Amino acid sequence: MSQTNDDFVVAVVCHEIPTIPHNGHPRVHFLSVDFTPPDRDNDDMCADKVLKLSVGAEWAISRGCDYVMFTDADDLVSRRLSGFVAMNPGANGWYTPSEFYYAYGSCLVRRNLRPFATSGPGVIVRADLLRFARRPFTGVWSRIIVEGGERRFAEVLARRNRKINTLAAVGLANFQTLMTAEGHPLMPLPFPSNVVINHMDSTSQVPGGIGSAIPTTVMARATIRTRLRNLKRMVAVLPSVGPLTRGLCNEFTIPAPDAVPSAYRHRGSIFSRDIFVESWLNRI
Secondary structure: OOOOOOOOOEEEEEOOOOOOOOOOOOOEEEEEOOOOOOOOOHHHHHHHHHHHHHHHHHHHHHOOOOEEEEOOOOOEEOOOHHHHHHOOOOOOEEEOOEEEEEOOOOOEEEEEEOOOOOOOOOEEEEHHHOOEEOOOOOOHHHHHHHHOOOHHHHHHHHHOOOOEEHHHHHOHHHHHHHHHHOOOOOEEOOOOOEEEEOOOOOHHHOOOOHHHOOOHHHHOOOOHHHHHHHHHHHHHHHHHEEEOOHHHHHHHOOOOHHHOOHHHOOOOOOOOOOOOOHHHHOOO
């Protein structure tokens, strides 16, 4: 809630409204959904996320919002975003070419640069460019999902039988691909917009997710060659690792370690998203 420009609202789409300090805040709106919570399965959890983003997008459009931002519920966002959007009216929107990785309780962060024209978890799109669909799913957005190897996810999403936002459905890897295909390309944000929090409850840690690719039981049997390869990957990204500064804490409202529940402190790694060495690092 510390944006430099006050012309914004936050929509939290959830199954149960939590009891938190922001209850009753005039800029925070809780939207309770009536569909069932997802199974502990990556595809089902991702489908649930799409449905919630779709509900939030529809609500924002109905409120007359000019732009809609999608972001993960466990991420932190830059306080510069609302001011930046206000200074650039009429643009199609922006994708996130870089973000920071952080684990609560750590004194380090890692800046992650995305491959050209691919997005991090944050995307901002002009509201009138957002599209919605119902099954049977057809069109460019649907082909992007299937051709990207996510047929099971598409089938799980279809079984939910709800109206969905097509941009939310294609996912962060394809934000720019879809918008360009529809004739409304996005621009890269000129600064990192998100701090991605790595923790063991992340969707990527459940079956089918990124972090589940090499679980601890497998890492325990890892060969010396595998460990050396992982170490090489880690060393390669060390130049992108830096201290958690007061400036970053202020820009992204990163809480002090003692303000974070103990279950989430020191339970992740700034390397774990793309280098599966966390369980090994914990043993050395």
